[in-house]
Amino acid sequence: MKRFLVIAGLALAAGCDQTATSEPTASTHDSTTVEASPPSSFPLTPFSQRYLQQARRHCASALFEAQQLELAIHSLLAATTGDNLKSTQQQWEKAQARWLQCSLxxxxxxxxxxxxxxxxxxFATRIGNWPASAGYVDSTPEYPHSGLVNSPDVSLTRSSLLQQHLLTAPNETSVGLYALEVLLFGANASRTLEELTPQPVQPEQLDTPQRRRDYLALLGQLYASDLKTLVARWDPELASYPKQLAELSPPQQQRLLINGLRLRLLDIAExxxxxxxxxxxxxxxxEQRLSVxxxxxxxxxxxxxxxxxxxxxxxxLLEESASPAQSDKDTQPEAAPSTGSTLAEQIESLARELNELLGNPSNTVTASAQQLDGQQQ
Structure with a gap:
């Protein structure tokens, strides 16, 4: 709700700027005074257009890999072999990389x-909440009967799993990419084929492997479905967000989008x-969560x-993030900023300076927005 108030407030401010400069005009045919209507929208800045294009492209790539992951899960459950498990885990890695691009x-x-x-x-909270507690989703070596997999009172449905999501702690992840990771890899990357193979059980016993399979199949389907909906929300012709963005003045568009990038950088630093x-x-x-x-x-x-x-x-920053995980001081490249010695501090420094770097007056993308901003002030 707070985010809706922010964008609504910016839109209201834009409307006030326009109304303040509107003057009534008189018709030359009669004495009726007609007040000029302010424009309902502004043109999207080149930066806004590029941002929307890149967002949709990266999220569409995430959707493709999510669909491939769903297919791999189906193959794994149809034939639970070591090769299928390995290929499904590898597909999860691809899906994560594309999701992290989209998350920018x-x-x-x-x-x-x-x-x-x-x-x-x-969507970001449902699809990509991280980290996920392995013990909240499934059993662990220390707690072999823990997790939603071992909780028959929790039905494996979308609505039920969403009720369990972040129930009492921020790492209690029940849906999305990182709950899928737990089911596919197991605690400490120790998933075995036996844990995904149904076993004969007594009527009163819980068939844990079958429940794990059902949970895995459902999350694969939900993840692909959620990303399909997300991609549609970036559509420049049909979705509401591009239109909402166009209700903001060029400087307001710039501030909103750059601030979003800044906050995402601060997430990485955190x-x-x-x-x-x-x-x-x-x-x-x-490394992947940092670099992608x-x-x-x-x-x-x-x-x-x-x-x-x-x-x-x-x-x-990419050069340093790819270097061996030694002391950040030892691996700092000469070209890196001197505002901090650790990689996290360098990313925080970049976040602080992002508005200046993207708002350079000599930059043709932002110059017109800054000029209009100055005129409105």
């Missing part, structure tokens, strides 16, 4: 940040800080006529 375009009061009618969670506090090294899993959104930002920067400084900064 969150925090902008857009399709990723708002729920469908009747749903309690925004994850890195949490790892450091826990004394953990960056795994390949964490930055790669999507680099594509947006390189194709939007933005300042070269932003492109250089992102490339420097």
């Amino acid at each position: 375009f969150s925090h902008s009061d857009g399709p990723l940040d708002t729920p469908e009618a009747g749903d309690p969670f925004a 994850e890195l800080n949490a790892l450091e506090e826990e004394g953990e090294e960056r795994s390949s899993h964490h 959104p930055l790669q999507a930002l680099l594509v947006l920067a390189e194709n939007s006529d933005t300042s070269a400084a932003l492109t250089q900064r992102v490339k420097a």
Whole structure:
């Protein structure tokens, strides 16, 4: 609700700016005074157009990989073999990479940040809530009877699983990509074929492998379905968000979208800080969560006529994130900013300067927006 108020407030401000400059005009045919109607929308800035194009393209790629994952899950359940399990896990990795690209375009009061009618969670929260507690979804070596898999009182339906999502803690993930990860990989990447193969049980016993299979099949279907809906919400002709964005003045469009990118960078920095506090090294899993959104930002920067400084900064961060997980001080490249010694601090620095980097007066994408902003002030 807070995000709806933000975008509504910006739209109201835009309307006030227009109304303040409107003057009544008189008809030359009679004495009736007619007040000029303010325009109902502004043109989308080139940056806004590029942002929408990139968001839809990346989320469409995420949809394709989600559909491939759903097919792989069907094949795995039809023939539960080691090869099928491995290929399904590999497809999950591809699906995660495409989702992380799509996730760059969150925090902008857009399709990723708002729920469908009747749903309690925004798309980003439902699809990609991370981290997921393995013990909340399934059994673990320490707690072999834990998790929703071992809770027959929880029906395996969309509505029931959404009721369990984030029930009492932020890592209680019951749906989406990272609940799928738990079911496919198991706790500590220890999933076995036996755990996915139905076993003969007594009538009063719970067939845990079958329930795990049912849960896996449902989440694969829901994940692909959610992404299909998400892609449609970026449609420039049919969806409401591009039209809502056009209700904002060019400077307001710029501020909204850049602030969304800034908040997504801060999310990444927060994850890195949490790892450091826990004394953990960056795994390949964490590397992907760090680097893939930055790669999507680099594509947006390189194709939007933005300042070269932003492109250089992102490339420097990608270079460092790909280096061996040693001390951040040891791996800091010479081109990196000197505002912080750790990778998280460098990302935080980039987030703080993002508006300036994307709003350089010499930048043809943002110059017209800044000029209009100055006129309105």
